[in-house]
Amino acid sequence: MIAEDLWDLTNGSSFVSLRGVASGVDVILKMEGLNPAGSIKLKTAREMVRAAEASGRIRHGSELIESTSGSLGIALAIISAARGYVLTLVTDPNTSDRTVHHMRALGARIVVVKERDANGGFLQRRIDYIQDRLAQDENLVWLNQYANPANVEAHRRNTITEILNECGTPDWLFVGAGTTGTLMGCVEGLRARESHTQIVAVDSVGSVTFDAPPQPRYIPGLGTSRRPEIFTDHDALLKVLIPEADTVRMCRRIAAERGLLVGGSTGTVLAAVAGLADRIEPGSLVLAISPDLGERYLDTIYNDVWVVSRLGEGALATSVPPSPRVLTDFLALGGVRA
Ligand SMILES: Cc1ncc(COP(=O)(O)O)c(C=O)c1O
Numbered sequence: 001m002i003a004e005d006l007w008d009l010t011n012g013s014s015f016v017s018l019r020g021v022a023s024g025v026d027v028i029l030k031m032e033g034l035n036p037a038g039s040i041k042l043k044t045a046r047e048m049v050r051a052a053e054a055s056g057r058i059r060h061g062s063e064l065i066e067s068t069s070g071s072l073g074i075a076l077a078i079i080s081a082a083r084g085y086v087l088t089l090v091t092d093p094n095t096s097d098r099t100v101h102h103m104r105a106l107g108a109r110i111v112v113v114k115e116r117d118a119n120g121g122f123l124q125r126r127i128d129y130i131q132d133r134l135a136q137d138e139n140l141v142w143l144n145q146y147a148n149p150a151n152v153e154a155h156r157r158n159t160i161t162e163i164l165n166e167c168g169t170p171d172w173l174f175v176g177a178g179t180t181g182t183l184m185g186c187v188e189g190l191r192a193r194e195s196h197t198q199i200v201a202v203d204s205v206g207s208v209t210f211d212a213p214p215q216p217r218y219i220p221g222l223g224t225s226r227r228p229e230i231f232t233d234h235d236a237l238l239k240v241l242i243p244e245a246d247t248v249r250m251c252r253r254i255a256a257e258r259g260l261l262v263g264g265s266t267g268t269v270l271a272a273v274a275g276l277a278d279r280i281e282p283g284s285l286v287l288a289i290s291p292d293l294g295e296r297y298l299d300t301i302y303n304d305v306w307v308v309s310r311l312g313e314g315a316l317a318t319s320v321p322p323s324p325r326v327l328t329d330f331l332a333l334g335g336v337r338a
Contacts, residue, residue, distance in 0.1 A: 007046045007079055011035045012162040018258065021270055022277030027174075027286045028167055029270075030159075033263065033293035037075035040159070040291040044181055045075035047154035048143045049083070060084040063140050065133055067091075067126040069178070069220035070099035071292060072145055077106035090129055092122035094220045099296055119214035120206070121225020145179045147229035155185020163287060169195050171284040174272055176222045176265040176291060177203045177210075180231040186289075187234060198238060202272040205243045210327050212241055218310045219244050219264040219301065221291060238276075239327040245315035246271040246322040251294060251301050253318040261294030264301055275324035 003009050014031040021027050032040035052058045063086040066076055073089040080087040088109045100110055117124035134140055145151050159182060175183045183201050190197050206215030207223030209231055217223050251267030254260050269288045300306045307315050
């Protein structure tokens with residue numbers, strides 16, 4: 001394929017089979033890190049920019065601002081460099097230095113918000129900063145991945161279609177939740193086809209998206225400290241929270257046992273597969289979405305000193321099985337949320 005634009009190399013049809021991630025469960029991993037932005041967010045950025053260009057909201061020379069933990073920032077910086085947009089990215093201390101250097105190298109201006117919000121995260125503070133800037137500059141445009149329907153559309157149109165075309169209809173689909181664009185796009189796409197797929201929405205312990213108590217988190221990608229506007233709850237969603245220590249253990253296990261250096265969200269989603277393995281019928285078609293690869297996490301998830309200082313010695317013990325908190329079950333039983 002000779003692409004007209006770099007961002008059309010989304011490489012959405014790459015899948016790899018991981019046998020026996022948990023006893024008796026084979027998973028097909030959808031590899032979304034094999035594109036020029038290194039993550040699934042290339043599709044989100046492309047769709048949001050296309051929609052804004054089509055509506056006349058932005059054109060060559062426009063100034064954009066966006067809140068990002070890194071992946072969307074890199075994707076938007078690629079498109080902005082090539083399209084002539086001036087881009088400011090608002091990030092926080094959980095974004096790695098490498099990612100900040102990457103975004104700067106592509107010409108983006110970086111603002112790091114260091115103050116935590118009331119839920120112990122940074123998202124509300126990043127958004128407050130953007131709203132202050134918008135109030136001062138009426139030409140500034142905020143695509144707002146947390147509320148932009150084009151974020152959902154990117155995955156309804158592409159991600160779920162790529163899965164169905166390549167693999168058929170999954171019995172189980174494990175999807176991580178950050179802005180929930182990927183999740184909602186998959187939900188909408190499967191709903192429209194009246195599919196039987198059990199969708200598992202996977203988030204980190206400490207995230208408030210599924211209405212669980214807030215707690216500080218250290219790994220970027222999944223989780224929020226403020227519920228995204230595009231998220232709509234569905235009874236059919238099985239919602240699971242994974243402790244960050246399980247994320248780290250699974251990432252390290254997959255790297256050591258399979259030679260696949262995965263990013264944090266992938267470790268989280270695979271920990272959910274392993275944690276729910278006893279509910280999955282043998283022979284089921286199980287799919288999990290891997291949003292990015294692990295190189296960006298070499299100084300964090302794959303660095304012993306960082307892991308022990310944030311999550312304790314136990315997070316290095318790769319033989320410890322995951323302990324997911326299944327929110328849906330707690331609610332169905334009328335019990336207390338995790
Ligand atoms: C590495 C990574 N994984 C997962 C996600 C979550 O994807 P979504 O925002 O579509 O929920 C993000 C979002 O920024 C991400 O950067």
